Amino acid sequence: MNRALRKAVIAGNWKMNKTPSETTALINEIKPLVASASCGVVVCVPYVDLQNALEATKGSNIEVGAENCHWKENGAYTGEISAVMLKEMGVKYVIIGHSERRQYFGETDVTVNMRVRAALDAGLTVILCVGELLEEREQGITFEVVSKQTKIALSGVSEEELKRIIVAYEPVWAIGTGRTATAEQANEVNAAIRSVIAGLYGAEAADGVTIQYGGSMNDQNADELLSQPDVDGGLIGGASLVASKFAAIVKAADR
Numbered sequence: 001m002n003r004a005l006r007k008a009v010i011a012g013n014w015k016m017n018k019t020p021s022e023t024t025a026l027i028n029e030i031k032p033l034v035a036s037a038s039c040g041v042v043v044c045v046p047y048v049d050l051q052n053a054l055e056a057t058k059g060s061n062i063e064v065g066a067e068n069c070h071w072k073e074n075g076a077y078t079g080e081i082s083a084v085m086l087k088e089m090g091v092k093y094v095i096i097g098h099s100e101r102r103q104y105f106g107e108t109d110v111t112v113n114m115r116v117r118a119a120l121d122a123g124l125t126v127i128l129c130v131g132e133l134l135e136e137r138e139q140g141i142t143f144e145v146v147s148k149q150t151k152i153a154l155s156g157v158s159e160e161e162l163k164r165i166i167v168a169y170e171p172v173w174a175i176g177t178g179r180t181a182t183a184e185q186a187n188e189v190n191a192a193i194r195s196v197i198a199g200l201y202g203a204e205a206a207d208g209v210t211i212q213y214g215g216s217m218n219d220q221n222a223d224e225l226l227s228q229p230d231v232d233g234g235l236i237g238g239a240s241l242v243a244s245k246f247a248a249i250v251k252a253a254d255r
């Protein structure tokens, strides 16, 4: 595996937090703290905060993402937002398949794949979330679960399009629980995901894919997690809402 082929990306997943004015304030706080970062820095914010996030990040090294998108370009889907709408705003990234969407909003591997396709077609970069439930880990089927999720999500995705896929391994039992995977557990599953991708696209293409870890990553454990050879950054929930903590994780990714 050649880590030099891929870029570390630290992405904040703000979830359902921050109003538009709070978004501007938090980004203004984060900006100077991450200005010299060499890793990619992304903030994924609620739809209604995107405009403020785009304005606040203008001219900075912070890029903006959404937290989901629909699989159709337009149509009778009350309350939904399409990838082309995000693209036209200037949004670059979109999280797809987050476990909270899978758990609370009926997201399936098939709808994840449909959303991935729509996002790629619109020109966005996808942060694709995969991860096992606690009972699946206890049953010893973690690799099977993430392998299936990854394969279905990437179905119909070309090798060229793979360059616009970031995978985030997020064990569901570690999200928002304060319980983090050990660095070894994170690295082991990230490496397994990379070998699934290698099986689909070849080792060289797989070596180029940024595979993040997510799940209670914070300023205290980031160094250890990010020092693993197959952990190429993080998708950060809670700690991304505190500028100093988010910036400390960005610094850890640069080390």
Ligand code: PGA
Pocket: 013, 170, 174, 175, 176, 177, 178, 214, 215, 216, 217, 235, 236, 237, 238, 239
């Ligand atoms: P957490 O969330 O860092 O709060 O555990 C991570 C995520 O859900 O992306």
